[in-house]
Amino acid sequence: MSLTQNLREVMKAISSVPGFDRILQKVTVISATPEKVTCELRVEEEHTNKMGTLHGGLTASLVDCISTMALLCSERAEPGVSVDMNITYLSPAKIGEDVVITAHILKQGRTLAFASVDLTNKATGKLLAQGRHTKHLGK
Secondary structure (H helix, E strand, C coil): CCHHHHHHHHHHHHHCCCCHHHHHHHCEEEEEECCEEEEEEECCHHHECCCCEECHHHHHHHHHHHHHHHHHCCCCCCCCEEEEEEEEECCCCECCCEEEEEEEEEEECCCEEEEEEEEEECCCCCEEEEEEEEEECCC
16 A cells, blocks of 8 residues: 555544544545655635634644654654644635645654645645644654
């Protein structure tokens, strides 16, 4: 089974149980390669704020979850725990728009991993948000 198919199965299992990770139910895994994961989300009303655009909290959750998936696709395959995360919001995504979420692992050290996540508008390629995520990998 390919890395992409394995990750699809992991996402399906995670999003099908009660709890916060159900937000991933509408996220589609497009590709998974070592240390890089690309997913898509069509913005629906349930994903938006009162302005009708992608909610910043959901954006932050996507940065968290998809960067963790990229870590799971690395040689160590450890999810780690978050120690720092920042998101820069650049442009809104409206209902009906498709958002591409691409996570890259920048570096994995002995105890820390660093990831970058871009959210872009699929139709225009415009950068919507960019996140950086640091995770502790130690035991």
